Amino acid sequence: xxxxxxxxxVGKEHYFKGYxxxxxxxxxxxxxxxxxxxxxxxxxxxxxxxxTVANYLKQNGMKIETCDFDKDLEPDHVADIRNLPFKNNxxxxxxxxxxxxxxxxxxxDKALNELNRISKKYVLxxxxxxSISFEFIFRFPLIRKIFEKGFVDIFFRIPCFFKAIKFKxxxxxxxxxxxxxxxKRKVKRILKKYFKIxxxxxxxxxxxxxxxxxxxx
Numbered sequence: 001x002x003x004x005x006x007x008x009x010v011g012k013e014h015y016f017k018g019y020x021x022x023x024x025x026x027x028x029x030x031x032x033x034x035x036x037x038x039x040x041x042x043x044x045x046x047x048x049x050x051x052t053v054a055n056y057l058k059q060n061g062m063k064i065e066t067c068d069f070d071k072d073l074e075p076d077h078v079a080d081i082r083n084l085p086f087k088n089n090x091x092x093x094x095x096x097x098x099x100x101x102x103x104x105x106x107x108x109d110k111a112l113n114e115l116n117r118i119s120k121k122y123v124l125x126x127x128x129x130x131s132i133s134f135e136f137i138f139r140f141p142l143i144r145k146i147f148e149k150g151f152v153d154i155f156f157r158i159p160c161f162f163k164a165i166k167f168k169x170x171x172x173x174x175x176x177x178x179x180x181x182x183x184k185r186k187v188k189r190i191l192k193k194y195f196k197i198x199x200x201x202x203x204x205x206x207x208x209x210x211x212x213x214x215x216x217x
Contacts (some may be wrong), residue, residue: 002121002134007014008138019049019050020028020050020052022205023206023208023209026124026203026204027097027098027126027203027206027208027209028052028053028056029203030126030201030203030206030209030211031053031095031097031124031126031180031211032053032056032057034124034201034211034213035095036060036126037094038092038093038122038124038213040062040091040092040093040122040151041092042063042064042065042093043057043064043065043091043093043094043095044064044065044066044067044086044089044090044091044093044094044095044118045064045065045066045067045095045096046067046068046081046094046095046096046099047068047096047097047098047099047102047168048066048067048068048073048075048082048113049073050071051066052196053095053097054066056200060128064070065077065083065091065142067079069081070139080112080113080134081096081099081100081103081113081114082103082107082110082111082114084114084117084118086118086204088117088118089118089121089138090118090120090149091118091119091120092120092121092122093119093121093122093123093124094115094118094119094122094123094124095123095124095125096111096115096124096125096165097124097126097209097211098126098127098128098209099125100125100127101128101172101173101174101175101176101177102110102172102173102174103174104167104174104175105174105175105182108190109193112117112190112191112193112194112195113133113194114160115194116144116194116198116216116217117193119216120216121215121216122198122213122214122216123195123214123215123216124211124212124213124214125211125212125213125214126209126210126211126212127176127177127187127208127209127210128176128208128209129157129159129176129177129179129184129202129208129210129214130159130160130163130175130176130177130179130208131157131158131159131160131176131178131207132157132158132160133152133156133157133158133207134154134155134156134157135153135154135155135204135205135207136153136154136155137151137152137153137204137205138151138152138153139151139152139155140155143157153204155202155207157207159178159179159183159184160178160179160180161178161179161180161183162180163179163180164179164180164181165179165180165182177210191212191214194214194216194217195214195215195216195217196214196216196217197213197214198213198214198215199212200212200213200215201213
């Protein structure tokens with residue numbers, strides 16, 4: 001399968017000037033927490049950003065390598081997610097958080113095949129979920145004794161099935177889950193070609209990032 005090589009969509013400075021807002025750190029927490037629950041022996045992170053997650057995991061004893069197609073971000077490996085230079089079954093866990101929406105939908109199948117190929121068992125991805133959402137967080141005395149956690153989270157959403165993502169050169173996302181022509185059902189259908197969906201996770205206060213823990217078939 002051939003594909004058009006992507007242009008660098010954002011420069012290195014994008015990840016260091018106003019990038020790490022509260023929602024971003026919530027996403028970082030969930031990435032780290034899910035990795036710790038999987039307990040992999042070695043990890044490949046695709047899409048390094050500013051390396052916050054990779055540096056944290058490395059400092060906490062995880063064996064992790066990074067890969068990005070932008071050499072200016074100084075990853076361990078420079079490569080495109082659709083054509084990865086690694087042997088089959090190279091990593092216990094492959095991470096690609098907020099990555100695959102940066103390539104055209106027609107190439108997603110190729111990217112997922114590559115993630116499946118190089119993973120020994122697990123893949124962790126997150127995808128932007130375009131929706132109108134409402135979330136209410138409640139905290140009150142004795143809540144931990146009643147619910148065994150520090151808050152009650154009430155959340156509901158309406159996918160933006162009526163809104164199309166119109167990609168232009170040097171913009172970021174070609175598509176998003178929940179947008180027109182890219183329903184959650186459609187996204188899960190292509191994931192299930194290569195993986196068993198072990199778990200889905202919606203971060204508290206960050207409904208835009210939707211996580212999938214996947215196990216290769």
